[in-house]
Amino acid sequence: MKQLALLSLIVSCLMLSSPVSAETKDELTAEQKYEKRMELYQKAEALTSIPWHYLAAVDTFERGLRRTLKNRPREEGVISIFYTEEEWAGPLNPDPADTNPLSIQLFGGVGLDGDGDGLAERTNDEDVLYTLAHFLERYGFAEQDFRIALWEKYQREQSVNIIDGHSKVYKHFETLDLDDHAFPMPIRSTYSYRNTWGDKRGWGGRRIHEGTDIFAGYNVPIRATAYGRVEILGWNKYGGWRIGIRDLDNIYHYFAHLSGFEKGVEVGSIVSPGDVIGYCGSSGYGKPGTQGKFPPHLHYGMYRDNGYTEWSFDPYPYLKAWERQDYRKLKRG
Ligand SMILES: [Zn+2]
Numbered sequence: 001m002k003q004l005a006l007l008s009l010i011v012s013c014l015m016l017s018s019p020v021s022a023e024t025k026d027e028l029t030a031e032q033k034y035e036k037r038m039e040l041y042q043k044a045e046a047l048t049s050i051p052w053h054y055l056a057a058v059d060t061f062e063r064g065l066r067r068t069l070k071n072r073p074r075e076e077g078v079i080s081i082f083y084t085e086e087e088w089a090g091p092l093n094p095d096p097a098d099t100n101p102l103s104i105q106l107f108g109g110v111g112l113d114g115d116g117d118g119l120a121e122r123t124n125d126e127d128v129l130y131t132l133a134h135f136l137e138r139y140g141f142a143e144q145d146f147r148i149a150l151w152e153k154y155q156r157e158q159s160v161n162i163i164d165g166h167s168k169v170y171k172h173f174e175t176l177d178l179d180d181h182a183f184p185m186p187i188r189s190t191y192s193y194r195n196t197w198g199d200k201r202g203w204g205g206r207r208i209h210e211g212t213d214i215f216a217g218y219n220v221p222i223r224a225t226a227y228g229r230v231e232i233l234g235w236n237k238y239g240g241w242r243i244g245i246r247d248l249d250n251i252y253h254y255f256a257h258l259s260g261f262e263k264g265v266e267v268g269s270i271v272s273p274g275d276v277i278g279y280c281g282s283s284g285y286g287k288p289g290t291q292g293k294f295p296p297h298l299h300y301g302m303y304r305d306n307g308y309t310e311w312s313f314d315p316y317p318y319l320k321a322w323e324r325q326d327y328r329k330l331k332r333g
Contacts, residue, residue: 028078029234033175036078040129044114048133054146055133056176057167061159061307064250068306077125081132083110088122088131097122110135159307165229165246172270178227179246182273183225184214184255184300185280187330191216197314210312211254211301212319214250217257220280224271225253225300225322233267239299240283240291245271252310254301257284259291 022094028036037059041052052272063080072082085096090107096102097299111120114130121127139149145165150160169178185191192215199209226247233243239256243265246252259281271277282296284288302315 004131012300025240028105029176030179033078038176040125043126043176044129047114047130048137049141050133050136051141051167051171053167054136055129056170057163057165058132058150059129060166060170060248061163061250064305064306067153067249079125079129081128083122083128083131085122088120088333108291146185154307156307156330158305158310161304162246162250165231166248168268169229169248169270169307173227180273181226181318181322182223183319183326184219184225184298185216187323187326189216192223193243193319195314195316199318203315210303211256211299212314212316213299214319215295215297215298218281221262222255222278222280222298224273225318226251226273226275228253228266228271230265230269230271230277233261233265235288236284237286238284240285241278241281242284243277245277250305252303252305254299254303256299257281257294257297258312259283259296262321 003306028201037056038052041055041059043159044050044055047053052251059079059081062082063075066075066080066082075082088109089096089098089104090109092105093103093109095103098109099111099121101111101113101118101120104120110131111122112131112134113120113127115126118146119127120131135153136146136149139145141150141289143164147160147164150163151157154160154163170176193212196209196213197211224245226245226249228245228247231244231246231252234241236242236256239254241258241260242254242256243258243261244252244254255278257280258278261278262276265271280296280298281291282294285293300315300319301312302311302318303310
């Protein structure tokens with residue numbers, strides 16, 4: 001009996017000294033996180049009739065912002081939607097950490113109690129998700145209503161477009177498990193590339209050489225590298241025939257100098273990694289149709305959006321990783 005008491009004392013001490021509880025998000029696998037998130041989205045949908053893919057789209061957009069904006073802490077749960085203390089508790093609330101739904105409402109805060117425990121907590125997944133769903137609900141349930149609500153919330157056209165795109169991708173695939181990537185060319189094809197990031201000379205970047213050039217023959221298939229939605233497709237003076245695809249990390253993937261597009265691919269098309277979207281060429285540096293001013297290659301660029309602005313970063317390490325992954329898949333058969 002004495003031993004048992006001692007044991008339980010040790011166990012409770014261990015639990016106290018442990019910095020995280022057993023059920024924290026860091027101990028969940030990716031699959032468990034998707035499952036948990038989907039559960040929460042569907043619960044909020046049941047409460048408000050806001051489609052789960054709208055909620056998933058905003059949450060995903062905000063997850064990207066948490067990863068890039070220094071003034072946003074990492075989320076405590078699995079939901080990333082962020083409210084400042086001021087927004088949540090109300091600008092004139094003497095208690096910025098207020099969790100009382102009544103006083104929050106009195107001071108004009110948005111925070112609501114979503115899980116029914118009587119508290120409106122800014123770091124509680126269900127409370128935050130319900131607060132967002134309730135906000136969207138006021139505008140209506142149609143896609144246009146959703147866009148208007150997003151405009152009210154973010155006051156930025158590009159943020160509205162990105163979130164609207166995310167919602168369409170989720171609606172299409174009906175899953176949150178969309179993290180896979182692929183190398184932009186079939187790895188059995190003949191191609192070569194080296195790290196040309198930041199080179200002064202290069203083709204198709206926006207300023208300095210913002211991307212990696214992958215050299216290959218004419219008409220080697222060019223493939224989507226992530227799950228996403230075609231945001232731009234057409235001619236651009238430097239990029240020639242080019243496609244821009246937005247993925248669920250708010251990253252814009254830029255494919256330039258194509259000889260042509262895959263049939264059926266257009267603005268709004270939803271793609272999976274490995275889907276053929278066009279063909280390698282040497283278009284660009286002139287009026288529409290100009291080609292042959294340089295050897296055929298794919299100019300591949302990556303641009304990250306943080307909700308305010310967009311900037312390019314070096315795609316080379318990602319290309320290397322996706323290439324290795326594709327090799328492993330090929331070997332496994
Ligand atoms: Zn280039």
